[in-house]
Amino acid sequence: MPVQPGLGWKVMVIIMIKLSSNENPYPLSGEVAKKVNRLALEVAYNRYPEKTYSELRDALSSYAGFPADKIIAGNGSDELILLSLLKYGGRDRVMISPAPTFGMYSHYARVTGTEIKEVPYMLEDDFIFPEDEIMELARKFDDGIIFLCYPNNPTGERLSLSWLAELLAETDLMVVVDEAYYEFSGETAIDLIEDNQNLIILRTLSKAFGLAGLRVGYLMANQSVVDDLNEIRSPYNVSNYSAKIAVTLLGFEDEYRKQWIEMRNERIKLEDFLVEHDRITHFHSEGNFILFKTDGDEEEIKDKLLERNLMIRYWNDLDILGKALRVSVGLPEENELFKEALKAILEGV
Ligand SMILES: Cc1ncc(COP(=O)(O)O)c(C=O)c1O
Incomplete structure (x- = not known):
């Protein structure tokens, strides 16, 4: 579509918070990032x-x-x-x-x-x-x-x-x-x-x-x-x-160990949140993710989270569980947004 002169041009960047694939949410930073950047020129690409x-x-x-x-x-x-x-x-x-x-x-x-x-x-x-x-x-x-x-x-x-x-x-x-x-x-x-x-x-x-x-x-x-x-x-x-x-x-390894401890603590906080909510049944996890069900429609919850730019994993038929959701542990602020959004959705806000 041609841009009409004089109307200006607004760009909105929407950032999706991805909590669907059990990834490590921390971006490269500090010494690790510096070293990785230097390596880009050292690799024998040919x-x-x-x-x-x-x-x-x-x-x-x-x-x-x-x-x-x-x-x-x-x-x-x-x-x-x-x-x-x-x-x-x-x-x-x-x-x-x-x-x-x-x-x-x-x-x-x-x-x-x-x-x-x-x-x-x-x-x-x-x-x-x-x-x-x-x-x-x-x-x-x-x-x-x-x-x-x-x-x-x-x-x-x-x-x-x-x-x-x-x-x-x-x-x-x-x-x-x-x-x-x-x-x-x-x-x-x-x-x-x-x-x-x-x-x-x-x-x-x-x-x-x-x-x-x-x-x-x-x-x-x-x-x-x-x-x-x-x-x-x-x-x-x-x-x-x-x-x-x-x-x-x-x-x-030592730097990463700190992240793993933090991710573990965040998982425990997420589990504490899920356990407090009586409309949610969650399953204890030793990984960086938590599987859960609700007494509502999990597909609708997944869609409503997506509308709020939060992506989690949804199954429409997960063996004995039927419809189910899995959230991966994100950055602390991402986990807070997820908790707020899920609470609001379940409470019909
Ligand atoms: C249990 C399990 N094994 C393997 C993989 C895949 O790992 P990779 O990225 O090394 O292929 C996953 C990814 O979700 C996984 O959950």
């Missing part, structure tokens, strides 16, 4: 990456406390989920997981022609992980893969490590434990790798390290698993730039 990603794997190794030669870096952990299914899934094999859980397990199971066996969580005051049912399926099938998310997205709870050890001893299926939210829960199954050839631990820099846009995940397992997966991995699956930035951020 060269392919070094195929073994030794610098990145060394940095991941000292961060995770796990040998570098048993680590694979990926284009986000999504790529490593696909890689695991390409190797251990496929026709005539099963993919077992609880439901609800992270959607990419069943998505890539479908893509790879793997038969999906989802076991619903039980629901009392909180979600109850279906230990017996998953154990039973793991005993029944002898070829395939099990995905367990620890803590689980979106339910937020953690399965029991002693049950996991029992499962690993009972089955020859590959068991993938996705620790995308490890830094928020502080709990890991990493110590079980040594004694279990059928265990893969997945992690990502997308959540705690705020690197979702650059796509860096990693996987830890025994040597034979790592060798098998490296055989099918694309040689240059992480860009030079992403690998360099990842190494840099891992060097600032």
Whole structure:
């Protein structure tokens, strides 16, 4: 449309507050930002990456406390989920997981022609992980893969490590434990790798390290698993730039730890708010997100929040829960805006 002379030109910038993807809300700042800016000119953009990603794997190794030669870096952990299914899934094999859980397990199971066996969580005051049912399926099938998310997205709870050890001893299926939210829960199954050839631990820099846009995940397992997966991995699956930035951020672990504590405190404040509101039922979370339901129409609530420029995750049919909402922990001021808006919407203001 032509601008009419003399009318002037007003530009309104609307900032959407995104609390829908469990990202780290803090922008790069201080020393980290300065270092990242300098790196932009140092990366060899014209060269392919070094195929073994030794610098990145060394940095991941000292961060995770796990040998570098048993680590694979990926284009986000999504790529490593696909890689695991390409190797251990496929026709005539099963993919077992609880439901609800992270959607990419069943998505890539479908893509790879793997038969999906989802076991619903039980629901009392909180979600109850279906230990017996998953154990039973793991005993029944002898070829395939099990995905367990620890803590689980979106339910937020953690399965029991002693049950996991029992499962690993009972089955020859590959068991993938996705620790995308490890830094928020502080709990890991990493110590079980040594004694279990059928265990893969997945992690990502997308959540705690705020690197979702650059796509860096990693996987830890025994040597034979790592060798098998490296055989099918694309040689240059992480860009030079992403690998360099990842190494840099891992060097600032202490700074990030402060953010994780703050995000944890903010999650507790959000839970306190949700618990106070009698029209809301929420589920305790060990991640940087909280799943909740209301006695109203969740879709309408999601839309009304959007009108107020707040984006949260909505499901119209989340397994046993039906309609459901999930809010990610944002910056303190974003969380305040979310609380105010949700309260006003529920009170019909
Ligand atoms: C449990 C879980 N695993 C993996 C991912 C994806 O991580 P990445 O960004 O490393 O692909 C997510 C993202 O939401 C997630 O919730």
